[in-house]
Amino acid sequence: MVDRIVVTFEGDGAGVGGLTWGQQQVWRAMVEVDSSMSMGGVVPITDGRTLPDFVEELRFLMSRYAALRSRLVFDEPWHATSVDACHLVRQEIAARGEAYLEVHDAGPGEDPAAVAAAVFTAWKARNFDYAAEWPIREAVVRQDDTITHVIVLVCHIAADGSGLGTMIREMGERDPVTRQPRRPYTAMQPLALVAAQRGAQKQTDTALRYWETQLRSIRPRRFPVTVDRGEPRWRRVVWRSTALMLASERVAAELGIDTAPVLLAAYGAAFNTVTGQTAPFATQVIVSNRFRPGLADVVTPLAQNGLVVVDVSGVTARDVIGRARRASMNASKHAYYEPAARLALIDRIGLLHGEPVDLAVFYNDRRVGVLQAPDPLDTVPSDADIRSALPLTELVSETPMVYFNEKLMVNVDDVVGTIQITVEVDTHHLAIEDLYRLLAEMESFTVSAATSVDQAVASM
The missing domain is CATH 3.30.559.10 (Chloramphenicol acetyltransferase-like domain)
Known part of the structure; x- marks a missing residue:
């Protein structure tokens, strides 16, 4: 009843x-x-x-x-x-x-x-x-x-x-x-x-100048080919790695930063490795915008897309992390704008490139509390801690989706004691086996950065 x-x-x-x-x-x-x-x-x-x-x-x-x-x-x-x-x-x-x-x-x-x-x-x-x-x-x-x-x-x-x-x-x-x-x-x-947003044209203009610079610097395509592989097209994969968590904490502590740019760098390096690209890595990121004055407690959707562009080729892993951190900060700064104006800009830059600019690759670190002071170096995970956690890496689930409106979306979930990544993918653009390679490469990149003394080279 x-x-x-x-x-x-x-x-x-x-x-x-x-x-x-x-x-x-x-x-x-x-x-x-x-x-x-x-x-x-x-x-x-x-x-x-x-x-x-x-x-x-x-x-x-x-x-x-x-x-x-x-x-x-x-x-x-x-x-x-x-x-x-x-x-x-x-x-x-x-x-x-x-x-x-x-x-x-x-x-x-x-x-x-x-x-x-x-x-x-x-x-x-x-x-x-x-x-x-x-x-x-x-x-x-x-x-x-x-x-x-x-x-x-x-x-x-x-x-x-x-x-x-x-x-x-x-x-x-x-x-x-x-x-x-x-x-x-x-x-x-x-x-x-x-x-308030109606009177914020200067904010939109500043953001769009940044977006235009970045859009002009990247190739229009994110994926080299589009193939119907005769498999369920849209998939959701949930994957966990304790080693990735420990390694990211180790690198973050040693660099005096939080773990967010470490994982973003790992994503960029892994993406270029799997897709065989040497061009700068480009992804849209979800920016909460709640760091802006007066917006912390507003009850309405505030998140907008930011654009991260990182050159991940031919430099050390820690260089990639530094670049990812700077790119992420710039993306966040310029992720507050009038949406229709941004869409018009993307169309205009596509005409200049001679083909539409593909921005259907996303990254969303949706953890809470990652922006914290790093632990003292004497309390961070050791090499042995990280390597002993590698066998714990697991595929939690893989399920078909009825529809997915982008091509790749990598979400970092808020799960205690591990790094959980939930991915939605269109396998016409990234095969499911390549998605698993991407996750493994993210782990490998970060573990290498943590257990080597700045020796890991991103040679994508």
Whole structure:
């Protein structure tokens, strides 16, 4: 049995306006893959919270964050399905309204965890109704009058992972008695950010000058050939390497940096090795933009693509790491711009090259807390530690995908005690066996850099 409890709310930031730059990028991806790209999950409840507690939690979320009170407005029907109309889509944020908390009852013989999982799976499989539905779904599972699980799903057009983290953190900071926020919400609401970005033409101009320089310096193609190999085209691979983690920590400590540029360098060197290229390595990276003033706690998608270009040929591994670090910093600095202007620039540079510029190679280090001071050198992994971890490297899974809108996407996951990499690949451009070679080369590059005294040479 399912009950729906009406939850009234009201909050600031109401009005009608365009999408933020980050929302435009997210909406384009959502249209391309026909998915709400939703985030959320199922959480067991062990602290005795009751149904009224969850009613107040949903009221808090809806009232505090204007992004959750937004619906999309399509002035023309085709705006809802065209990647070329992302800059024309608008959002309407309500000042007040009603949301619904679903209550799913698990019977005496049912497993409430299974009930919760079934609800989440069904929700995840169903796109949000962007024009009519609030971009959050919340439900609880109840058994014998006890709440056992809460299920939450948030549409990506409303928030990214960091914004979701802000909501969770601030919900936990509420007064334990009154359940009211301890402080007012001071971060920009989405429409205020839209207005600020409208006046940021200088920021876009600076970013596009960087992009143009980099786009002119690279070859248009990322892959030498395109071949239908008669295999499932789109794949997702999950791979883990403890040796890669230990080696990256060792190199980072010795160089006095964090591990992020070490792994980026390994990716670039491995990519050129596997594809047989000597040209500078180029990849788009996902930049959160939350380091920018006033954006740390904003609840709306903020991430945009940055462009990393690194010459990885004929230099030592540690030289490649240094170059990757500088390139990553430049990419982050210039990853905040008006999206339509960047797309027009890419098209224009393609005309100059005589063919479209292929930027469908991505890298996303989505770990939290990697930007930390390195450990003292006397506590970092030894050569023996690193080499003894090599047999632990494992392929976790390989599964087909229904569709993938890029050619290669390498994600570094936030998993304790190892480096986990999740890769989506189009095997028409990179064969599955070459993908496995790329992962092995990333490990080999980093282990060599860690266990040799700057002797490893990138000779791609």
